[in-house]
Amino acid sequence: MTTTVRGAQEGTGAPYALSHLDALESEAVHIIREVAGEFERPVILFSGGKDSIVMLHLALKAFTPAPVPFALLHVDTGHNFPEVLAFRDRVVAEHGLRLHVASVQEYIDAGTLRERPDGTRNPLQTLPLTERIQSERFDAVFGGGRRDEEKARAKERVFSLRDEFSQWDPRRQRPELWQLYNGRHAPGEHVRVFPLSNWTELDVWQYIAREHIDLPGIYFAHEREVFRRGGMWLTAGEWGGPKEGEPVERRLVRYRTVGDMSCTGAVDSDAATLDAVIAEVATARLTERGATRADDKLSEAAMEDRKREGYF
Structure with a gap:
């Protein structure tokens, strides 16, 4: 049966x-x-x-x-x-x-x-x-x-x-x-x-949308003062940035991952909603750490x- x-x-x-x-x-x-x-x-x-x-x-x-x-x-x-x-x-x-x-x-x-x-x-x-x-x-x-x-x-x-x-x-x-x-x-x-x-x-972003999980606003597009270093937009702060020759700009950015401010970069983005973030992530060619974490770029085996x- x-x-x-x-x-x-x-x-x-x-x-x-x-x-x-x-x-x-x-x-x-x-x-x-x-x-x-x-x-x-x-x-x-x-x-x-x-x-x-x-x-x-x-x-x-x-x-x-x-x-x-x-x-x-x-x-x-x-x-x-x-x-x-x-x-x-x-x-x-x-x-x-x-x-x-x-x-x-x-x-x-x-x-x-x-x-x-x-x-x-x-x-x-x-x-x-x-x-x-x-x-x-x-x-x-x-x-x-x-x-x-x-x-x-x-x-x-x-x-x-x-x-x-x-x-x-x-x-x-x-x-x-x-x-x-x-x-x-x-x-x-x-x-x-x-x-x-x-x-x-x-998967993480789709699950967040399905479950209506609250997140810090830093994950969505917002205007922020940043400067360019190592191919990434970093947030100015007491940790040691920016240095001479690193002008601060106000840009529309968001963060794909968050960690220490000194090594976590923002990405240019106008994705201010969950649907927009999901669409952006679906077409991304680099992983979030590969695109925005300077500490992972110190060596191949960092x-x-x-x-x-x-x-x-």
């Missing part, structure tokens, strides 16, 4: 099929719940950027009507966009979440870290991140990384084992056949977890080198 699962139109006899967004959502929710069942002290990396916002939205869905059973963690470089930090704090207050903040500035003030000549603090995030993971004994750390962003991230599994020094060894990656995830780890080790691994930038040291 066979049973036919009905589609949206009762009586048609058509089999029910998930849309690609439903399938991605289902996979991500499964991963989040798997972590809740396997680990004792998970935490979600939350910066107020679009990927971490989507990840938190999925976690809220995974456990509703119960609260999210995870804390949030943000590594604050001290050069973050103010509007993104304001959004982060609003979301935390709105959902009654616990937020841990690891401050790069505190490490610089203590003399543990030293400012780089180029002013960027993105590479300085690794030590505050890994030490906070160790001090809080987090054994699973959710990240919003996606395989389409950058080739080093494309090599990483959904469950990515890190050793007692938070370092990543590609040779120790485990098979993940049939969506079976191995969270086994020794004392001192932890697992980085990427529920959005199989999503693309376009991201992989940082990941080996403990970065996300």
Whole structure:
């Protein structure tokens, strides 16, 4: 005897099929719940950027009507966009979440870290991140990384084992056949977890539109004072820009990704609505990190080198 699962139109006899967004959502929710069942002290990396916002939205869905059973963690470089930090704090207050903040500035003030000549603090995030993971004994750390962003991230599994020094060894990656995830780890080790691994930038934006997810306005076209460096439009700030010979212009721009102001570039855009952003992303030839992140252009293996040291 066979049973036919009905589609949206009762009586048609058509089999029910998930849309690609439903399938991605289902996979991500499964991963989040798997972590809740396997680990004792998970935490979600939350910066107020679009990927971490989507990840938190999925976690809220995974456990509703119960609260999210995870804390949030943000590594604050001290050069973050103010509007993104304001959004982060609003979301935390709105959902009654616990937020841990690891401050790069505190490490610089203590003399543990030293400012780089180029002013960027993105590479300085690794030590505050890994030490906070160790001090809080987090054994699973959710990240919003996606395989389409950058080739080093494309090599990483959904469950990515890190050793007692938070370092990543590609040779120790485990098979993940049939969506079976191995969270086994020794004392001192932890697992980085990427529920959005199989999503693309376009998937993220389509999901944001479908779910009516609120975002910082920085992701939509707005007028901003920027200057040109390394082929990108950067926002002027105390971090060290602009230099002599780098005139500031007021342009209509938006950000495809957000991070440290010193290495995150804006793109010329008039996309002020979700539909316009989706249309723009659908025709983009470069990934968001490839187009707007200066720290990924330092070398061919820049991201992989940082990941080996403990970065996300």
